[in-house]
Structure formats: C-alpha cells, structure tokens
Amino acid sequence: MAKDTAAHWATPETSRQVAEVLERWDNDPTHLVQVLREVQEHCGWLPPAALTTVARRLKLPLAAVRGVAGFYAFLYTEPAGAYQVLFSDNVTDRMQGSEALMEAFCRQLWAEPGKVSEDGLVRVDRSACTGLCDQGPGLLVNGRAIPNASSRRLDLIRELILERRPLDAWPVELFEIVDNIRRPGILLGSNVRPGEGLRAAFERGAAMEHEQAANERSWREGIPDDAREPLAMLREIERSGLRGRGGAGFTTAAKWSACRASPADLRYVVCNADEGEPGTFKDRVLLASHADLVFEGMTVAAWCVGAREGLVYLRGEYRYLLRPLEATLEQRRAAGLLGRNILGRRGFDFDIRIHVGAGSYVCGEESALLESLEGKRGIPRNRPPYPVTAGYRGRPTVVNNVETFCAATLVAARGGEWFRGIGTPHSAGSKILSVAGDCARPGLYEYPFGISVQEVLEDCGAERTLAVQISGPSGHCIDASEFRRRIAFEDLPTAGAFTVFDDSRDMFEVARNYTEFFAHESCGFCTPCRVATSMLRGIMGKIHGGRGSLHELEQMSRLHPVLQMSAHCGLGHTACNPVLDTLKRFRPAYERRLQALRFAPDFDLDAALASARRATGRDDAGAHLETGNE
Amino acid sequence: MNDRPRFLLDGQEVPFEPGQTLLQAALAAGRYIPHLCYHPEFRPHGSCKLCTASINGRMVTACTTPAAAGMEVASDTEALNELRRTLVQMLFAEGNHFCPSCEASGNCVLQALGYDLGVLTAGFRHMFPIRPVDASHPDILLDFNRCVLCELCVRASKEVDGKSVFALSGRGIDKHLVVNSESGELADTDIELSDKAMEVCPVGVIIKKRVGFATPIGERRYDRRPISAQALDDAPQPADKPE
Numbered sequence: 001m002a003k004d005t006a007a008h009w010a011t012p013e014t015s016r017q018v019a020e021v022l023e024r025w026d027n028d029p030t031h032l033v034q035v036l037r038e039v040q041e042h043c044g045w046l047p048p049a050a051l052t053t054v055a056r057r058l059k060l061p062l063a064a065v066r067g068v069a070g071f072y073a074f075l076y077t078e079p080a081g082a083y084q085v086l087f088s089d090n091v092t093d094r095m096q097g098s099e100a101l102m103e104a105f106c107r108q109l110w111a112e113p114g115k116v117s118e119d120g121l122v123r124v125d126r127s128a129c130t131g132l133c134d135q136g137p138g139l140l141v142n143g144r145a146i147p148n149a150s151s152r153r154l155d156l157i158r159e160l161i162l163e164r165r166p167l168d169a170w171p172v173e174l175f176e177i178v179d180n181i182r183r184p185g186i187l188l189g190s191n192v193r194p195g196e197g198l199r200a201a202f203e204r205g206a207a208m209e210h211e212q213a214a215n216e217r218s219w220r221e222g223i224p225d226d227a228r229e230p231l232a233m234l235r236e237i238e239r240s241g242l243r244g245r246g247g248a249g250f251t252t253a254a255k256w257s258a259c260r261a262s263p264a265d266l267r268y269v270v271c272n273a274d275e276g277e278p279g280t281f282k283d284r285v286l287l288a289s290h291a292d293l294v295f296e297g298m299t300v301a302a303w304c305v306g307a308r309e310g311l312v313y314l315r316g317e318y319r320y321l322l323r324p325l326e327a328t329l330e331q332r333r334a335a336g337l338l339g340r341n342i343l344g345r346r347g348f349d350f351d352i353r354i355h356v357g358a359g360s361y362v363c364g365e366e367s368a369l370l371e372s373l374e375g376k377r378g379i380p381r382n383r384p385p386y387p388v389t390a391g392y393r394g395r396p397t398v399v400n401n402v403e404t405f406c407a408a409t410l411v412a413a414r415g416g417e418w419f420r421g422i423g424t425p426h427s428a429g430s431k432i433l434s435v436a437g438d439c440a441r442p443g444l445y446e447y448p449f450g451i452s453v454q455e456v457l458e459d460c461g462a463e464r465t466l467a468v469q470i471s472g473p474s475g476h477c478i479d480a481s482e483f484r485r486r487i488a489f490e491d492l493p494t495a496g497a498f499t500v501f502d503d504s505r506d507m508f509e510v511a512r513n514y515t516e517f518f519a520h521e522s523c524g525f526c527t528p529c530r531v532a533t534s535m536l537r538g539i540m541g542k543i544h545g546g547r548g549s550l551h552e553l554e555q556m557s558r559l560h561p562v563l564q565m566s567a568h569c570g571l572g573h574t575a576c577n578p579v580l581d582t583l584k585r586f587r588p589a590y591e592r593r594l595q596a597l598r599f600a601p602d603f604d605l606d607a608a609l610a611s612a613r614r615a616t617g618r619d620d621a622g623a624h625l626e627t628g629n630e
Numbered sequence: 631m632n633d634r635p636r637f638l639l640d641g642q643e644v645p646f647e648p649g650q651t652l653l654q655a656a657l658a659a660g661r662y663i664p665h666l667c668y669h670p671e672f673r674p675h676g677s678c679k680l681c682t683a684s685i686n687g688r689m690v691t692a693c694t695t696p697a698a699a700g701m702e703v704a705s706d707t708e709a710l711n712e713l714r715r716t717l718v719q720m721l722f723a724e725g726n727h728f729c730p731s732c733e734a735s736g737n738c739v740l741q742a743l744g745y746d747l748g749v750l751t752a753g754f755r756h757m758f759p760i761r762p763v764d765a766s767h768p769d770i771l772l773d774f775n776r777c778v779l780c781e782l783c784v785r786a787s788k789e790v791d792g793k794s795v796f797a798l799s800g801r802g803i804d805k806h807l808v809v810n811s812e813s814g815e816l817a818d819t820d821i822e823l824s825d826k827a828m829e830v831c832p833v834g835v836i837i838k839k840r841v842g843f844a845t846p847i848g849e850r851r852y853d854r855r856p857i858s859a860q861a862l863d864d865a866p867q868p869a870d871k872p873e
Contacts, residue, residue, distance in 0.1 A: 070799030524805035
C-alpha cells in the first residue's frame with residue numbers, strides 16, 4: 001500500500017502539478033498553507049516526497065513543513081483514501097441524526113471511523129461544524145460540502161464511491177446549498193449596487209474642506225491630493241457607531257484609525273471568513289449571495305487606512321465558494337472597482353486575494369489567522385503588538401469579520417447617521433442570527449440590535465424551548481427565565497449563532513459535544529488549554545459512560561479558573577463555559593448520570609482480567625473480582 | 631541607578647531597564663517568579679503559563695509583558711501559586727514522568743518546580759500517552775515521554791545552532807516534537823553534541839548516551855538548592871546591579 005502510493009506520487013504528472021502549485025504561489029514560504037492545500041488537491045494527501053520537494057523549493061526545514069501539515073485537520077500526511085467522507089459533528093448535526101447515519105454508512109462500507117478502508121477506497125471521520133446547521137447533517141466529501149445527509153442520499157454517495165466515480169461527475173443536486181434567508185434586514189435585503197459605497201465615500205472626501213485637516217498625517221506618501229479625503233469616510237464610520245460583528249465588538253472606527261496612524265510602507269486589509277464557531281453560518285450566505293458587499297467594505301477600509309492589498313481568509317469548509325468569489329473579484333476588476341486607479345482615483349490601488357483555510361477553529365482568532373495567512377501553524381500571537389500596528393507580515397493590518405465589512409459598505413452608501421438610527425444606543429445597526437436546532441424554520445434572521453430572544457424564538461417557530469445557546473460553545477447557554485434578554489453588545493453579545501434546544505434534549509449531551517469540540521480545536525500552544533480541554537473531554541466522557549461521581553464535577557470546576565486565569569486566547573478562556581452554564585441551569589442532567597457521590601474509577605479491573613481468563617480458559621467465580629458484578 | 635524606572639512586584643519596588651520584561655527585571659533584581667519555558671538566552675513566548683502574574687487584576691505572562699513604570703504586579707499570591715501548582719500537575723499528567731528512574735532527576739525544572747511550589751499530589755488522572763523513544767542516534771537519546779513542549783530545543787536549534795533540528799507538529803493534546811530528517815529519526819539529522827539544543831531541555835528528553843548518572847542523584851543542581859534560589863543565580867545581571 002505504502003509502495004503503491006509512493007509510486008503514484010512519483011508519476012511525472014504529479015511532480016509536474018506540484019511544481020505548478022509552487023510556481024503559482026511564487027515559491028514563497030509564507031504561502032505554505034496554500035501550497036500544501038493545493039498539492040493535496042492533486043495528490044489526495046501529502047506524500048513524504050511531496051513534502052520534501054515543497055520544503056526544498058521553499059527553503060524551509062522539512063520538520064517545519066511537517067509541523068504545519070500536522071497542524072491542520074484537513075491536511076493529511078498519511079494516505080487518506082480515494083474518498084474522504086467527513087460527517088459534520090456539531091450538536092445540531094447530531095440532533096439531525098448524524099451519528100446513526102455515520103454508523104450505518106461505515107457498516108455498509110466495512111469502514112472504521114478515522115481509518116482508511118483496507119482497499120484504500122474510503123476514509124470516514126467526523127469534522128467540526130461545517131456551517132450547514134440549517135440544512136444538516138452536513139458532509140464534506142474530499143473537501144466538497146454536501147447538505148441534508150439522509151440514508152437515501154448516503155446510499156447514493158456510497159454507490160458513487162463504490163463505482164469510483166470522480167466527484168466532478170457526481171449529480172450536482174448533491175452539492176446544492178440554499179441560503180434560507182428567513183428575515184432579511186439592511187444587509188441581507190440590501191440593494192446597494194457594486195461601487196455605490198465607494199462612490200459615496202469619494203464624494204464625501206471631495207466635499208470635505210481641505211484646510212480642515214492640514215496638520216493630519218498623510219494618507220499615503222506621494223499622493224498629497226488624496227491625503228485627507230479618506231478622513232471623511234473614517235468619520236462616517238465613527239459616526240455610525242459600527243462595532244465588530246465577529247464577537248468581540250471592538251469599535252471599527254478605532255481599529256481603522258489605529259491602523260491608519262501606524263507608520264508603515266504597506267498596510268493590509270484582511271477579511272476574517274473563517275466562520276468556525278459551531279452553529280454559525282451567516283458568513284456562508286453573505287459570501288455566497290452578497291460578496292460584493294464584502295469586497296466593497298474591504299475596499300472602503302483600504303481607502304480609509306491606505307492599504308494596497310487585501311486578503312480573505314476563507315474557511316476550508318467553504319472551499320466550494322472559492323470559484324464564485326474569484327469570479328466576483330474578476331467582475332469588480334473589470335468594472336474598475338479593484339486594481340489600479342479604482343473608479344478613476346489616481347493612486348488608489350487595491351486588490352484582493354483569497355486564501356483558503358485547512359480546518360482549524362483557532363484560526364478564527366485574528367492573530368492566529370495572520371499566522372496561518374503567513375503559512376505557519378495557527379497559533380495566536382502574543383499581544384501587544386496588535387495587528388493594527390504589526391499584523392500581516394509585520395505591517396499594520398485591519399482584520400474584520402465578513403459581516404462587519406458588509407455593514408461598512410452600507411455605512412459608506414447610506415451614511416453613519418442612518419446606520420446609527422438602527423438598533424440600540426450601544427449597538428448600532430443590525431445583527432444576522434444563524435438560527436438552527438429545534439425550530440420549524442431554521443435559517444438566517446436579521447434584526448436590528450435589541451431584539452429579544454423570545455421574539456426570535458417565535459419568528460423561527462420554536463416550541464417547548466428548553467435552552468438557547470447564544471454565540472456557540474464559546475458564548476452562553478440560557479434557559480427560559482432569560483428569554484426576555486436582548487441580542488446586543490450590552491446584554492447578549494453574539495457572533496451570530498442561535499442554537500435552539502427543546503425540552504426533549506439532554507443538555508448534558510450538548511455540553512459534552514462542545515467539550516469534544518474544544519479539545520479537538522485547541523492549538524496546544526499553552527499548557528492550560530492543551531491539557532484542560534482534553535481533561536474536560538475525558539471527564540465528560542466518563543460521566544457519559546456512567547462512571548462519574550461528584551469528584552468529576554469538582555475536577556471540572558477546578559479546571560475553569562485555570563483556563564480563565566492563564567489560557568493564551570479566547571478558546572481556552574471559554575472552553576469550560578458550556579459545562580458551567582449547563583451545570584448551573586440543568587444540574588439534574590448531570591446528577592442522574594452520577595454513579596456514586598464519592599469517587600468511582602473509570603478503569604474496570606474485572607474487565608481488564610478478561611484476557612487472562614481467556615488465556616487460562618477459566619470463567620469461574622474465582623477468576624473474577626468480587627467487585628466485578630456490583 | 632536611582633533614576634531607573636520602577637514597578638511594584640508584590641508591593642516592593644523593582645527597577646528595570648526599558649525593554650525588559652517583568653520576569654527579566656524581577657530576576658535581575660533578585661526577585662523570583664516561577665517559570666519553565668522561559669530561558670534568558672531566547673526570545674520568550676509564554677506557553678507554559680507558570681509565570682502568570684496579575685496587573686491590577688489582569689492576567690499576563692511575566693516573561694512576555696514589557697515592564698512599565700508604576701505597574702502594580704502581583705505574583706507571590708496564594709491564588710497564583712495554586713494556579714502554578716495546578717499547571718505543574720497538568721504537565722505531569724499529560725506526559726509520562728517517572729522521576730525515580732529518570733536521568734534528569736535532580737536537574738529537572740519540572741520536578742524542581744513541583745518541590746518548590748509544594749505540589750504534593752497527582753491532582754489529575756494521568757493520561758499515559760504512548761510516545762516511542764528515538765534511540766537512533768549513536769550519542770543521543772530522545773525520550774519524548776518527558777516532553778513538556780516548552781520549545782526551548784526548537785528555539786535553540788533554530789536561533790543559535792542555525793539548524794532547525796527540532797519542530798512541533800500536531801495540535802492540542804497531540805502536539806509533539808518532530809526532528810528534521812526524511813526518516814523522521816534523529817540519527818539522520820545534523821545534530822551534534824556541541825549544539826546549544828543539547829543543553830536547554832529543562833526536563834529529560836534530550837539525553838547524552840553513556841554518561842547517565844555521572845553525578846549521583848542527591849548531588850544535582852536542584853538537590854543542592856531549590857529552583858527559586860538557583861534561578862536567581864542564573865539570571866543575567868545588569869552591570870550596575872545594586873547590592
């Protein structure tokens with residue numbers, strides 16, 4: 001098998017493809033993640049010889065290349081089968097039956113989860129939330145997203161795999177993903193035309209009196225005419241009260257101003273499209289149906305801060321959006337909205353590249369995202385310095401969420417006052433919620449900030465609701481006593497996930513799913529997160545297996561302050577939230593599983609003696625521990 | 631020297647040079663903050679979190695936080711020492727550490743921290759990971775069972791030796807050291823006994839063959855003095871250090 005794959009790799013065809021990939025990425029070591037991802041698209045995995053070639057050509061130590069390849073969930077350094085079928089493993093997928101579907105699928109293909117089948121045909125495994133919660137369970141087959149997994153559709157997929165049909169020849173309806181926009185608002189219902197925001201931004205600048213800002217820092221060396229014009233747009237963003245939509249809620253104008261004020265030869269605008277928070281899928285729809293709003297927002301940001309280059313970090317799960325997005329970029333270039341002298345503004349040059357992620361939640365953290373963009377392992381950086389002073393390639397960089405850039409386009413086109421008039425005094429504008437779980441109409445709901453949880457539940461047709469997970473596992477779980485609370489930075493801040501659980505759900509299992517997620521996604525850089533997320537997963541598994549005691553609950557409450565006090569980034573800080581939130585509100589869900597009040601060992605000594613019993617041919621009472629039958 | 635800026639560490643003034651981190655300034659002034667992945671000769675990265683301190687309630691790693699005049703830093707508090715004990719327990723739990731049979735016993739920073747901080751129990755269920763050793767090299771043994779992922783060998787090999795013999799791969803609890811050769815074995819790398827990377831392992835991963843136990847246990851570095859005293863002796867001193 002190993003020989004076969006090595007031989008496969010050694011074909012002139014594949015080595016030519018690897019050379020092409022390297023060429024396309026300029027043999028630039030900072031594009032290592034993109035190179036590895038594309039080499040894998042040709043070879044099906046990353047054979048040792050390919051890694052050696054990549055390392056040599058990029059002048060990187062082989063160990064460092066292996067280190068990067070070993071970091072990302074979607075990069076395979078061992079043969080991965082001709083077909084990789086990944087079942088999305090968010091709690092909503094499980095609620096839609098993903099576990100039973102996966103089990104049946106494995107059984108029918110004689111495959112063991114996580115292992116390549118003996119004939120090298122298929123490897124079935126789980127994957128973190130694929131962002132198809134409104135049309136789940138989700139699947140990824142060789143990186144291509146497939147919604148609505150069902151036994152009927154999986155039967156078809158199995159047949160296609162068994163007849164080894166290439167993915168390009170699979171029925172297209174398998175891959176059809178719908179938007180499910182249930183309640184459009186200012187963004188999802190936007191009719192802003194491409195270029196409208198930019199033109200409005202330029203007009204504002206022209207109207208501004210030049211002498212007013214005579215003592216301000218030059219926008220860009222050598223272009224004195226434009227030096228102060230972007231300030232008008234920046235002030236409009238400030239007036240709008242726009243805050244980041246990715247969860248942290250940082251004031252957008254402050255971020256852009258700080259980037260603009262950092263002296264540098266180059267500045268960058270980065271769009272965080274690594275929508276990894278389980279239960280969130282709004283960016284998928286914005287990128288699929290409102291890409292112009294995203295790119296225009298990035299261009300407005302570039303105009304404000306003086307950037308020439310923009311990057312979109314698209315999560316690997318949304319790889320299928322790459323071609324349509326590139327087509328939109330091409331249209332914008334043709335329309336003079338990207339490239340040199342944008343809309344005829346002499347000296348305003350800006351273009352956008354797309355990088356695709358390779359399966360890592362922590363890369364949604366902005367500094368880890370920058371590391372990944374630079375071709376490295378996605379480890380959050382030490383701060384300060386912040387990205388606005390030293391970001392991509394050490395240059396001042398604005399990193400904003402997809403939805404933030406869309407909102408910025410609206411602010412440019414319609415004005416800050418208009419935007420500020422929507423929402424609450426502390427939370428201007430609208431918020432798109434990714435509603436999924438136990439409700440009649442899952443999908444996207446856009447509301448002005450300040451909407452109550454109760455109103456959302458009524459709109460989406462949720463009944464007998466037990467709990468809502470706001471903003472995914474790193475957010476908060478609330479119960480019915482809190483449904484009057486409001487979606488807003490000052491009450492319930494959210495990156496967009498709104499996952500509904502009715503009274504048939506077991507909140508312990510919800511929390512257990514989330515602890516598995518955090519353990520899977522911890523980058524492993526810092527001791528507390530690396531070890532505690534794994535311990536949490538183990539403890540929840542032990543309780544799930546009916547061997548828990550109060551000791552386990554105490555251990556978990558001991559891990560929380562350690563994570564809070566010392567974890568390196570937000571993943572670690574919040575990793576215990578799902579357990580603590582559900583333990584506080586749904587304690588019986590835990591207690592009814594506890595076997596004893598005192599400690600109970602997870603290790604079953606009597607079961608461990610089974611091999612000795614087999615070897616000696618004994619099975620009498622004397623060959624069992626007395627405690628074995630208790 | 632009196633015009634040097636100062637910050638407060640547990641209520642006492644610590645002078646510092648601009649650019650120094652809290653940990654560097656504290657050690658130079660004879661004040662100990664427990665630490666593991668920090669080494670005076672390498673750029674700090676703050677992964678072990680043992681040096682966690684608080685500035686007005688905000689948690690920071692003392693090894694990466696630049697000192698600033700007037701900061702009020704708390705380090706030697708019961709809450710922070712409890713945190714450190716827990717972190718040491720976690721490091722013991724995630725690897726396979728058998729001090730009585732370990733060549734590094736007495737020279738081991740993890741063990742010394744455990745003694746010095748008063749870690750008296752295991753605290754957590756140990757994970758017993760399976761980590762094969764690499765004995766391929768004629769003169770060097772790599773026992774990954776004891777790795778605490780401090781990256782000092784990675785930094786030393788890259789920054790001082792210019793070789794990048796070591797790197798990290800995997801992520802989360804599966805993060806692990808790898809070596810720079812096609813075979814993945816140490817024998818096929820260009821490591822040498824004289825490399826800086828040979829000296830920096832704070833635990834017992836990188837072991838020279840055939841010289842084990844040359845110094846008897848009981849007479850080793852941290853057998854003689856606790857790490858809190860030893861670390862102060864090792865700290866680089868500014869030329870104008872006050873007595």
